[in-house]
Amino acid sequence: MDQHLIALDLDGTTLNNASQLTTETIRTLRALANDGHIVSIITGRPYRIARRIYDQIGIKTPMVNFNGALTHIPHEAWNGEYEIELTRELALDLLDHQKELGIKTITVEDKFHVWANHPTKDLPEFLPDHLTKDQLLTHHNLTEDPIALTIEYHPGEEHKIIKAVNQKYGDFVEPRVWGGSYNILELIHRGIHKESGMFYIAKQYNISKQNIIAFGDEHNDLEMLDAAGRGVAMKNAVPAVLNVADDVTAVDNDHNGLAKYLQSYFKLAI
Template sequence: MTKKLIALDLDGTLLHSDQTISSYTVETIQKVKELGHKVVIATGRPYRMAKSYYDQLKLETPMVNFNGSLTHLPERKWDFELDIRLDHNYIWKLLDLKETIQLDFLASEYRNKFFINFDKKETIPPELFGVDKIIDKMELIPHKITEGPNGLLLQTGAEDKYAMADFIREHFRHDLEVDSWGGPLNILEFSAKGVNKAYALKYLLSHYGMEAKDLLAFGDEHNDREMLDLAGVGFAMKNASTTLLPHADEQLAWSNDEDGVAKKLEELFL
């Protein structure tokens, strides 16, 4: 069988709703790797909030973070690393719109750190950023922003996060990428124009001498659209957002909480 590049989203896809990966899924992925297929995490999460899953799965492949803005080998020097930054002026432009977009908080995200505005500090859940507590050194203050971020993350109080994402795209004349998180949180994430999971996966396919037909991709949300479009076969989870379904070749019969990814991989390869 032709060796595949298998791209896995985390939230709503590989992870259960309690943010865990089952032992069954871990074991299945190990067996698939042993057959020579390459498994990569492709997530909107920052690196610090994805590394534990990378380690749990015993991966040695590059990881895609920030929806494609950072493609790297964790904790290792890699000459082919992609580190794409967003113009930091978007931070201040979004903060200027805070009333219009019903902003709870805005975070400027980097590989190993983040800064967040404290206007509504009480609305910031520390666990969202992988920390125990939001402390002063994390406050978003102009003098701390010395370089463009890999991505921006905001929470809006708007009832319809998809409509708000459309509004922000239009406001900035589609000069940056705006995606939404799955689940109940009204989270929007931003990256440089043209940068998404598919952008990073095209790069990895080229690096490995593979073609798009060799890519299998699993996702559940708006930010997985381009990745599923690119893939030879794109799978949407049973629990996938309706915005993703037109981009999928197949919707799985199982949700993330039912280990849908592992069951499909077992069906395909084992």
């Protein structure tokens, strides 16, 4: 079979409901990588909380973080690496107006660093539950342009934040609400979504669109699944993702849906 790019969302897709990789998933993805396919994690997660998953799978191919704003090969100096930054001004402006905008927690990140206005236990792993002195988000500590901003807002305040961001920074910033039970929105560079990283990786390996197969379950996977040669929604995917998908896994993420689909599609004996 021709070399494929296999683009993997993590949460709700490659990971089970305990945010873990199963042995079956690891064995399946390693088998595909050993067969010469490009297995790439394409996630909204920052690198700091996607690295362990990449290392557990044991792949050496590019990974996309922050929904397309960072593409790199972990643990390597890769000349194809890129990042698309926001601005320090935006982060500090929101920090200065956090109370009036209804911002509870603001987390600012680049590839290796995280800053926040305070630690929080609200969303373990995703938002920092402890901070060193130099990780406190201040005008003094934030000296570079970050890649991503994640805002935990007080319930019902998201429209106020989105309006303020769009008025001042809408020409280059795109706010996205996580949805579900989370009062979280993220700010990404306008026009940069997961499919940007997916196509960039495909280009590096001369893989045609028809040989790209992408998996996802949530709203931030929409563009990627819609653009891939074969977009596969998890059985547990939100309706909008199910509507754009070319196919749907037979079982959900908590029952090895991704692994079983890949085993069938690539005729793997696992």
